[in-house]
Amino acid sequence: xxxxxxxxxxxxxxxxxxxxxxxxxxxxxxxxxxxxxxxxxxxxxxxxxxxxxxxxxxxxxxxxxxxxxxxxxxxxxxxxxxxxxxxxxxxxxxxxxxxxxxxxxxxxxxxxxxxxxxxxxxxxxxxxxxxxxxxxxxxxxxxxxxxx
Amino acid sequence: xxxxxxxxxxxxxxxxxxxxxxxxxxxxxxxxxxxxxxxxxxxxxxxxxxxxxxxxxxxxxxxxxxxxxxxxxxxxxxxxxxxxxxxxxxxxxxxxxxxxxxxxxxxxxxxxxxxxxxxxxxxxxxxxxxxxxxxxxxxxxxxxxxxxxxxxxxxxxxxxxxxxxxxxxxxxxxxxxxxx
Numbered sequence: 001x002x003x004x005x006x007x008x009x010x011x012x013x014x015x016x017x018x019x020x021x022x023x024x025x026x027x028x029x030x031x032x033x034x035x036x037x038x039x040x041x042x043x044x045x046x047x048x049x050x051x052x053x054x055x056x057x058x059x060x061x062x063x064x065x066x067x068x069x070x071x072x073x074x075x076x077x078x079x080x081x082x083x084x085x086x087x088x089x090x091x092x093x094x095x096x097x098x099x100x101x102x103x104x105x106x107x108x109x110x111x112x113x114x115x116x117x118x119x120x121x122x123x124x125x126x127x128x129x130x131x132x133x134x135x136x137x138x139x140x141x142x143x144x145x146x147x148x
Numbered sequence: 149x150x151x152x153x154x155x156x157x158x159x160x161x162x163x164x165x166x167x168x169x170x171x172x173x174x175x176x177x178x179x180x181x182x183x184x185x186x187x188x189x190x191x192x193x194x195x196x197x198x199x200x201x202x203x204x205x206x207x208x209x210x211x212x213x214x215x216x217x218x219x220x221x222x223x224x225x226x227x228x229x230x231x232x233x234x235x236x237x238x239x240x241x242x243x244x245x246x247x248x249x250x251x252x253x254x255x256x257x258x259x260x261x262x263x264x265x266x267x268x269x270x271x272x273x274x275x276x277x278x279x280x281x282x283x284x285x286x287x288x289x290x291x292x293x294x295x296x297x298x299x300x301x302x303x304x305x306x307x308x309x310x311x312x313x314x315x316x317x318x319x320x321x322x323x324x325x326x327x328x
Contacts, residue, residue: 020167020170024167024171028177031177036181049271051274052278054187057188060186063186117270119269120270123265129193130325132193133194138195139193144188146187
């Protein structure tokens with residue numbers, strides 16, 4: 001009996017984790033490709049409306065946003081409908097055509113995404129659309145959520 | 149001494165910190181970005197009207213006037229309709245299968261004019277635009293199925309088949325200026 005020794009496996013099996021950085025880089029590239037760096041803080045209230053016949057904008061790099069809605073005032077109040085482009089509220093409607101024209105020069109295939117609060121009146125939108133026509137940016141997209 | 153073959157140690161860079169760097173970058177991107185789902189109704193605006201030039205003459209029967217007021221009441225060619233009837237009436241107008249003299253000559257000539265008031269809320273405008281787009285979608289799907297056996301959405305982007313269906317039912321939508 002003393003001749004028999006219990007044999008223990010002396011070696012330890014280690015799961016090779018050398019592939020871990022590769023997996024993480026894959027996840028990283030996924031996020032880099034599918035997301036956009038959000039830089040704009042909304043100064044207006046934005047409740048999007050719903051629609052059925054919507055299409056997804058495939059080329060995200062070509063998009064520029066115009067936000068329209070009631071202005072957020074301090075103490076949770078809401079003011080008049082305002083237009084916001086890229087972080088600042090635009091008061092002068094006539095200035096919009098210059099701003100959009102500059103953007104068009106930078107990106108000829110510009111798509112303008114109009115994000116309008118659902119209770120905003122159409123009058124302001126039509127003014128903005130006239131400016132966009134003057135600026136030459138004809139491709140627009142009305143942002144809506146998908147209706148079920 | 150005994151000539152032992154010394155096992156050559158290959159130069160190895162310690163790769164254990166690679167995973168840490170990758171995680172850091174990943175967390176940075178997770179925190180600062182959003183998956184911005186950009187869906188919406190796409191449209192192409194017409195070029196601005198030159199004040200000197202008169203717009204080209206349009207035959208009355210080719211034009212479908214849709215008027216929406218601030219309360220959401222709809223008039224199609226002076227007839228009051230409800231939102232559910234809009235799509236079917238539009239399809240009948242554009243396609244005109246019975247060759248009714250009041251309706252369009254052909255789908256290529258049909259123009260839909262959507263006019264709202266300045267006070268009309270945006271969601272009502274979008275609902276109307278949605279109905280118009282949905283009428284065109286149904287027409288294009290029917291044409292695509294009868295010609296190619298698949299839905300319009302399944303046709304290859306920018307292929308001659310898609311262009312043909314687009315030319316059969318061009319989206320001639322005019323967003324008219326509200327009376328101030």
